[in-house]
Amino acid sequence: MNYLNKGETMGLKDFFKNRQLKKAAKQQIEMPSIELKSIPSDETLCTLWTKCESCKQLLYTSELKKELSVCKHCDHHSRLTAMERIEQLVDYGSFIEIDYDVLPTDPLTFSDLKPYKNRLQDAEKSSSAREAIVTGIGSIDNQSVAIGSMEFQYIGGSMGSVVGEKITRLIEKAIEKRLPLILISSSGGARMHEGILSLMQMAKTSSALKELHDAGLLYISLLTEPTFGGVTASFAMLGDILVAEPKARIGFAGRRVIEETIRQKLPKDFQTAEYLLLNGQIDMVVHRKELKKVFSDLVRLHTQNEKKFFFNNDLVLDVKDTPLLAKV
Amino acid sequence: MKANIVPLDFEKPLNTLSKQINELEQKSSLVNGNKKLLIDLKTEYEKAKADIYKNLSPFDRVKIARHPQRPYAIDYINHISPSFYELHGDRTGKDDNAIIGGLIEIDGQTIMVVATQKGRNIKENQKRNFGMPSPEGYRKALRLFQHAEKFNMPIITLIDTPGAYPGLEAEAHNQSQAIALNLRELAGLTVPVISIVYGEGGSGGALAIGVANRILMLENSVYSVISPEGCAAILWRTRDKASEAAKALKITAKDLYELGIADEVISEPTGGAHYNIEETCKNVLSSIKKHLDELNKLNAEELRKDRQEKFRKIGEYIQG
Numbered sequence: 001m002n003y004l005n006k007g008e009t010m011g012l013k014d015f016f017k018n019r020q021l022k023k024a025a026k027q028q029i030e031m032p033s034i035e036l037k038s039i040p041s042d043e044t045l046c047t048l049w050t051k052c053e054s055c056k057q058l059l060y061t062s063e064l065k066k067e068l069s070v071c072k073h074c075d076h077h078s079r080l081t082a083m084e085r086i087e088q089l090v091d092y093g094s095f096i097e098i099d100y101d102v103l104p105t106d107p108l109t110f111s112d113l114k115p116y117k118n119r120l121q122d123a124e125k126s127s128s129a130r131e132a133i134v135t136g137i138g139s140i141d142n143q144s145v146a147i148g149s150m151e152f153q154y155i156g157g158s159m160g161s162v163v164g165e166k167i168t169r170l171i172e173k174a175i176e177k178r179l180p181l182i183l184i185s186s187s188g189g190a191r192m193h194e195g196i197l198s199l200m201q202m203a204k205t206s207s208a209l210k211e212l213h214d215a216g217l218l219y220i221s222l223l224t225e226p227t228f229g230g231v232t233a234s235f236a237m238l239g240d241i242l243v244a245e246p247k248a249r250i251g252f253a254g255r256r257v258i259e260e261t262i263r264q265k266l267p268k269d270f271q272t273a274e275y276l277l278l279n280g281q282i283d284m285v286v287h288r289k290e291l292k293k294v295f296s297d298l299v300r301l302h303t304q305n306e307k308k309f310f311f312n313n314d315l316v317l318d319v320k321d322t323p324l325l326a327k328v
Numbered sequence: 329m330k331a332n333i334v335p336l337d338f339e340k341p342l343n344t345l346s347k348q349i350n351e352l353e354q355k356s357s358l359v360n361g362n363k364k365l366l367i368d369l370k371t372e373y374e375k376a377k378a379d380i381y382k383n384l385s386p387f388d389r390v391k392i393a394r395h396p397q398r399p400y401a402i403d404y405i406n407h408i409s410p411s412f413y414e415l416h417g418d419r420t421g422k423d424d425n426a427i428i429g430g431l432i433e434i435d436g437q438t439i440m441v442v443a444t445q446k447g448r449n450i451k452e453n454q455k456r457n458f459g460m461p462s463p464e465g466y467r468k469a470l471r472l473f474q475h476a477e478k479f480n481m482p483i484i485t486l487i488d489t490p491g492a493y494p495g496l497e498a499e500a501h502n503q504s505q506a507i508a509l510n511l512r513e514l515a516g517l518t519v520p521v522i523s524i525v526y527g528e529g530g531s532g533g534a535l536a537i538g539v540a541n542r543i544l545m546l547e548n549s550v551y552s553v554i555s556p557e558g559c560a561a562i563l564w565r566t567r568d569k570a571s572e573a574a575k576a577l578k579i580t581a582k583d584l585y586e587l588g589i590a591d592e593v594i595s596e597p598t599g600g601a602h603y604n605i606e607e608t609c610k611n612v613l614s615s616i617k618k619h620l621d622e623l624n625k626l627n628a629e630e631l632r633k634d635r636q637e638k639f640r641k642i643g644e645y646i647q648g
Contacts, residue, residue, distance in 0.1 A: 107587075107644035108578050112563035161643030168640065190531075190553050192563065195577045196589055199531060199553040200642040203539045206511035207636050214516065230553070232504035233492075233532045238512055252503040252532075253494030257558075261494050271499060281502045 021060050052076055068288045077245050077288050079225060081127075082134040082151035085184050089292050090138030090147065097136040099169050104131055104162045108195050116193040119155065127153035131162045132187070135170040137179070141296040143303070146174035149184040152226075157187035159231055160194040164201025167235060171208040180218040180299050185236040189229020202234035209238050218302040220295060223250045223273070223282065241298055242282040243291075244273035250282075333602060336391045338380060345373045381598055384548075387571040389580050390556060392548040393488075393527045397602040399609070401428060401443035401486040404526065407609035408616065409433050412441075415475075417468060424465030426457045426493070427537075429472040431481075434616065437624075440476035442469045442537055443486035446527075460493035463506035466536050470510050473517060482520040482620060485537040488527030490555065492536065507536040514539035515639070518632050520623035522616060524594070525549045525581075526601070541635045542619045543589060545581035546608070547596040551589075552579040589642065591619070 050061045054076035064071070068088055069078045080088070086095050110116040124130060132155060135148040148170050150157045167183065174181045190198040212219060221239025223232075225248040233252055244250060251271035259266055269275045273285045286294050335343040352366045384392075392398070405412050409432035417423040429442040444461060447453035461469075469485075476483045492503055514521065514537075523540035529551030545551060552559075556574035557567045564573065584590035594615050597604040626634060 101648050103646050105644055105646050108576065110576050112573075112576065113565075162645045165643050165645055192554055192559050192577070194644075195553055196551060196579065196584060196587060197643055199535060200589060200639060202508075202532060203511050203515070203535060203639045204642055206508060207515035207539065207639050210512045210515040211636075213512065230532055233507040233536075234511055235508070237502075237505040237508040251499055252492065252507070253499065258494045258496060258499065262496060264496075266496060270496070279500050279502070281505065 017060060017063065021063075050078075053078060070288050075246070075287075077225070077247065079152060079186070081153065082129060082149040082184075085149040085224075086134065086136070086138065086147060088288070089182070089295060090140055090145075091142065095136050095138035095147075097134060098173065099135055099166050100130065102131070102162055102166055102169075104160060106193075107161065107197055108193070110193045110195070112193075119193065123154045127151055129154045131166070132157045132159070132191075133163045133166050135166045137173070137177075140292065140299060143296065143299045144177070144179050145182050145299060146170050146177070146179045147182045147184075150186045150231075152186040155191060155193075157185075157231075158189060158191035158198070159187060159201050160191035160198045161201065163191075164198075164204050167201075167205045168208045171205070171212050174217060175212055175215050178215075178217065180220065180303065181212060182220045182222065182295065183235060183239070184222040184224060185227040185231050186224045187227055187229070187231040187236075189231055199230065202230050205235040206238060209235055213238075216306075218299065220298055222291070224248050226250070228252070228254060240302075241284075243294065244276060244282050244285050245288060245291075246273060246285055248273045250276055333397060333599075334395070336388070336395065338384075338388050338391075339599070341376055342373065342380060345369060345376060349373060377598065385571065385575065386550070386578075386580050386583075387556060387574040389548050390528075390550050390570075390574055392600040393550050395600060395602055396448065398488075398527055399601050399605045400448075400488065401441075401445045401526070403605060404486055404524075404609055404612060405432060405441060405443070407606070408613045409439075409441075415472060418464045419471060420464070420467065422462070422464035424457075424462045424468055425455045426459055426461040426489070427465035427469055429469060432484075434613070434620065437620070438479070438481050440472055440481045440483045441486065442472050442483065444489040444534075444537070446488060457493060459489045460491060460530075461489065461533060461536075462493050462495070462498045463501040463503045466492075466503075466506035466510050469537050470506075470513055473510075473514060477517050477519055480519060482522070482623065483517070483540075484616060485521070485523045485540065487523060487525045487529055487534045487538055487551075488549075489530045489533050490528055491530035492533030507532050510536040511539055515636055516632060517635070518628035520620060520626070520631055521635065522619050522623070524612065524616070525551050525590075526612075528555075529579075530555065539635065539639065541623055541631060541638065542591045543584075544592045544594055544615055544619070545584055545590040546594050546601060546612070547581055548600050549581055550574075550579040551581075551584055552577050 048061055049058050050064050051058055052071040055074035057073045069080055104120055106116045129151040132151050133148055138147050148167055219239050220241045221236050223236060223244040227236055227250045249271050255266060276282045277285050349369050352362060412430055412432050414428060414430035426444060428445045432439050432441050444459050445456050446459035447456040492507060521540040522542045523538040525545045527549055531553055556570040559573040559577060560569040561567045581590055581593045585593050592615060594611050597607050601608040
């Protein structure tokens, strides 16, 4: 992070990185795209380089990370993991994860083409997350907040019993400690593999939010690419302030389902953050680089009139809750 | 088998038998052989009937739940209350006819009823949008819930919907927010809320009027996070596997009762509610009265807490 703040003067390392970058970019232009796939050391290349999903330009991974995973060519906000989100928003080292030991089970012994149990194992491997959400307490510019961030890589960020339970507990924690709540959504909706139990998590989380609402606490909901179905139709849309990232797709029903139902093509910008803003559904579309400042300001503006609850740093947390050091 | 009832595919053998019985019965003079045949056919019919309805698969129940002659909200309302004053509109620009609501009376207590309503034919379904509410419908429902709260009326919601309407206008008018807000506001009400799923409980579109102190389900109704066809299309990659999806999703009234979500399964006549609407409505009414009696004993704060705790408990996970 310190490296980032140096800013203007270019280090020697950067100079060489840039040279390599230019060289590689030049090679890319000359090379036919088919050959690209057959470059041998694919894995090492993948960790070093990231291809922008939008403009297909190759970006130096470490540089992309410094830019908060926003493409410098086309401003595309690429998908982040739950922990990356939190790292980008909270003060360095301030995040304390809670309820990390709440883990999924298979209540319906569900099996489609593959048993749900196996899907859970695969999801854990492929996403290196234990469930589709990370929750905890952190601070934003020294203001304590309860924060939850969804992991899209884990079964499409779908909400099953664990997601519902962890969000509900986080809300209860926020009420107990009188903290503002921030939830970052990225989800395809309710998790089918837990059937009706998943659906009921919509009621469970919304019901907890009713308590938070009546307790007069702030809830900021950040909608990111993509947020759909049961997640949008419950906690994600219930924020006092609704913020979305540029071009994020947000909606209730999926585009294809709607097109099949009404038998007509939908406009290109349908269900984008900008479309939602135009239709009065969200408060603002905020660039990722501005997010921390906007959140910090919003928390301050909503809490400074109630000073007696402000700067609530004497949090009593379980011994097992140790701070996670942010990986930079 | 009642002659005017449209048989479902698994009822076809019954239908054939009952046709044969009818033909025989209509013959003026029966020779001995025919008499015996008639008796045999009747025993066979009873046996087949018992077999078929005892072994209904989850997807058979889906078919019964969607039967075009199944009683709808208006039928129940007319049977359980002497009067119904329907109230219309969301007060911001529309009256969605997929949701109906208004005032009824049970044992001298005024009750707000809010329900999804399907149509019986094309014209009616154009009006009712096949029972798929738009955001305006949910906002109308919310207005009626708040009205009930103000005048201390218990709320009964009757649910039978394929789901919230997935349309362009519905999205532009914020379907998600309309549903989400209902979930939150229902959770905070201080009057008794009873939800009865009488047909299809279609996901969020059903839950949006279903956050209740008591969830009751008719024997052949279903309640699911996604339609069996939708689930099959995504997980099995073909809609043809809907029957398997219906089984895997655990969507029948019995399943929900066992999962601790439905508080009671209301029994239906053999074959389904459409075989005897009076009897079904009688069962529904007595069930409503039982739960209403219990809930009427709770005070405002207890009612809110009771409802919140019901949903707080739902979900299965392991810890540690």
